[in-house]
Amino acid sequence: MTKHDNHKTTSIASLMGTPVVDATGSAVGHVREFAVAPSVNASHVYGLVLKLVASKRGDRPSFVYVNELCHTPSGAIQLREGAIPAPLSDDETYLLLERDLLDQQIIDVHGRKVVRVNDVNLTWEPAQEDSPDLSLRIAEVEVGMRGAVRRLLKGLPATTVERLADRFSPSVIPWDFVDLIDPERRVRLKIDQDRLSQMHPSDIADILEELAPAERQALFESLDEEVAAEALEEIKPKMQQSLIESLGSEQIAGIVEEMDPGAAADLLAELPEERSEAILEEMDPEERQEVEELLEFEGDSAAGRMTTEYIALPVTSSVGDAVQAFRDFEGDIEIITDVYLLDADERITGIIPVARLLLAAPESVLDELPHGHLVTCDADAHGRKVAELFDKYNLHSLPVVDRDKRLVGVVHAEQVIALLRAQH
Template identity: 40%
Template sequence: MPAIVECRFNGFGHTNLALAIFVSGVRARKYTLWAKETLGRQLDGRAGRPFKVGGGAHSEKPEEKSAGNLSVLRKSGRAVVILKESMAIEEEVLYLTELLRVKVYDLKGRDIGTLRDAALVPLIDPVRLDRYLVGAGPGWLSIRYDQIESIGPDGIRLKDERLTPYHSDEYMLRMVRDLLDQQIIDAQGRKVVRVNDVTFLKQRENGHDVLHILEVDIGLRSMMRRVLRGIVPPATVRTLQTHIHPHSIRWEFCNILEADPQRRVRLNISNKLLEDMHPADLADIVENLGHEDRQAIFNTMDSETAAELLSEVEPGIQTRILESLKAEKAADILEEMEPSEAADLLNELEHERSEQILDEMQPEEKEEVEELREFREDTAGGLMDSGFLALPEDATVAQAMDELKRDEEILEDLHSIFLVDSDNKLRAIVPLAKLIFAAGDTPLKNLASDSLVFVQADENQGRVAEMFDKYNLLSLPVVDAQQRLMGVITVDDVVALLRQG
């Protein structure tokens, strides 16, 4: 039965075609097929579903174009590439566990050692194996990818005699040392996984075999390959594994955990996949990581993203993270958090540690947090934030709009504008939504709510929650004994409070 490759198709001249390969007895695999010797182009692999050509009452006759071992059928803007039996796609896929300890032969067919590891050099190519590390006698040899004639489970044959001893290279991401049996983050599945094996695509380029990393394997298939390696022939293992559902992660969705910031740069490791995740999902991942891996993530993230993440992490883990970071980094993160939350976190730390972090904070943020630390955590003052907009009683809609434009970040959690007198006493509350259709010269007090609902800073948190429920509030101003405006509590603060309780 021929293998079928399905792809989106935008004309035979288009270079990037999404495809999925289906082989008899083999489930769909996601990888790149190099067809340079036949169609003269690279087909860029993605997952897909098989596309049946013909077979319907209204089926149109497909257009066909052949070249070498490939036959391309185009129909309704899509294409099917049919590979002849001489091209066995499954043989193009190799596994790391199949290759480890295979013999390496020189140009004369002499055994010079066994494969011990292989490495990417991400700054050169993020997916192509660049070096093969061969155990030969007391030391190792480093073999470049372009020195290899052929590679497979039966051995590696070289095309070049100029071999060099292996020296540790921090620009290398080694498959055995850095990936196999290591924890990584599956950014698509949003979980921490352990790598059991690595899948490569073997391609023929310029007369020699080249391996490109496709995915890491984490399921039962990969465990079986490791258990049976050296006991059962690879061909038999492949036959057995077809009865087990594959469980793997595409390489582009793998996030490597590396604590050393300099090595992350050398290996071109980015946190973009993690930073694009929802903070709550990423928090679940972080809570399942070890101490060093957590520290690595926070040390390499920008402070704003790290602050959002820290807010979602369980309280006990929050303090351990802050204790592990350098004071300067911890301060940068806390400056991006709501002041009340930052104050609560600092109160959970040892006095000496919290003072170290405060000393690294900017003066304005430091003063704000220190003021909030004076309130007990179980009071309204302990819940409130300083992110509010207060304007004079005689302010207009136009003035309010000008203030909002000057500080757009405040809009994220702003529900109301507070009107105060010359002594900063709260006089009225204006829902933000009322500004939308109001004329610019309209006095804000004309749009104020009929009732003035507020809470004093020393009120207990239980009463605060009751007020949000009773009055269906989105925000609640906090005042002192003289009714001077001090801060605001938002519905998000109350939800977080209830979640903890």
């Protein structure tokens, strides 16, 4: 590296196999791997693993620190005077970039998808300002065709490879944004929980479905209970069972308590009875009772599809009472589109769209507001009948009633969509 070339961009594919010489110019070996010590600095290469020439070869791969290196005009990497490669210690646990990153699945949290690493871009730069010592910073990972071409053409002249690779638009993820999922390694990069928790549950579900089983399990177990619950609701039953199979009953119960009761009942209904009972035993009494009541219904009936998360108030309640009910509501507030009115015997008498509440004075009595069109179904109605009612009346929600016409639950549009998806 010359005085005027303080920063030089390169990559794993470009550097792999690069000759390494000693201070006199004699061949020492060539680059075999790039070692990162996350506990020291997770954004820089700590040292290079070398394959020595036959005359210098020992029993183990050799290791040299990056700050013991410099460049030659020929493009070879040169050891500083006095630097001697040492055998790579078995006690050291490094993240090796080619072994542990290339072809690995990583989460692109901004693209909301799973991608594979084709190359890793590196930058040679001074360890400190005006310092002769070098550092090798990990800049970004290549996940597009440019990185794939570099690896495919490895061994050809570097200028030729770069000219061909540059015909493809770069598709990169900054190193700071990379989440490596690798449960087999003792060292792995931290999963960015903040970015994951800001993603839509269906996007997290898509990512989980794209990952290989071990990586999928590692990611799921890293999620907090609320995020895990929301994602689990979006996943197909077979994969749900796979994800919770290795978890303890207490851990699963914490996740199930955060789920919509109807979705929780559907999940537990697919498990062996003994396993389901063990999970229920670990749940808080109130949540357990809700789920147990739903488990009594046939899965493809209206009652089997309904949830007990809804807002229902006496007909004499005011708009102010409804607003307070929304504030006290502990379920998923985003799915609530209507408020249900009940008489003294808990029978449903009316439905008020949320939009009506926004236009009314706080002291207005709910029963005096314009009602929406009330459509109900029996608890034992078939799932196909439920879907037909949603389609016929363009419903956002459907109250489910028992034989005495008392409100026992509500089917929301998202449950119908899930039903239809499961049938196709």
